[in-house]
Amino acid sequence: MEDNLKHNYFWFVKALETYGLGIFFIINRSTGIFLPPGNILDTLDDPPFIFTLAVVGTIALVFSLWDLHHLPFYKPLMTGTLTFVWLMFFCAFGFEDWTTGKLSFQSMYAFFVLFSIIGQLLIKKG
Structure with missing residues (x-):
């Protein structure tokens, strides 16, 4: 498992970041922080989407810790x-920023996570 973690450390960090996004929505749930009312983030902080984040984070965590190259x-x-x-969450945060007229940390962070995933896929290819 330790060798797999060393080899797949990038994906381990992405799994933790995905869990962190789910925790962000659990902490901020129903606090009314998403403006204007009816924003897409009001929908994305519901339990089915948080569960989806947990499932995707678990898929990445399993890949990073176990040798699944035979699959x-x-x-x-x-x-x-x-x-x-x-x-999806970058677009939702970006839409919220566009409607409020302010650039948020969440949209910048989602952009950099997305950029790093796509960069890893294009550069490493393996």
Whole structure:
């Protein structure tokens, strides 16, 4: 497991970041911080989406800790779900920033996580 963690440390960090995004929504749930009312983030902080974040984080965590190279579909599944989740939340945070007229830390952070995932896929390819 230690060798797998050394080899897949990047994906381990992305799993923790995905869990962190879920924790962010659990902590901020129903506090009314998302403006204006009816924003897409009001929907994305509901339990089904938080559960989705936990599932995607677990998929990435399993990939980073165990040797799953004998399952050829697992890495594309993991990278695809991670990219989809972070793209969806980046767009939601960006839409909130656009409607409020302010740039938020959340949208910048989601952009950099998404950028690093896509960069890792394009540069490493392995």
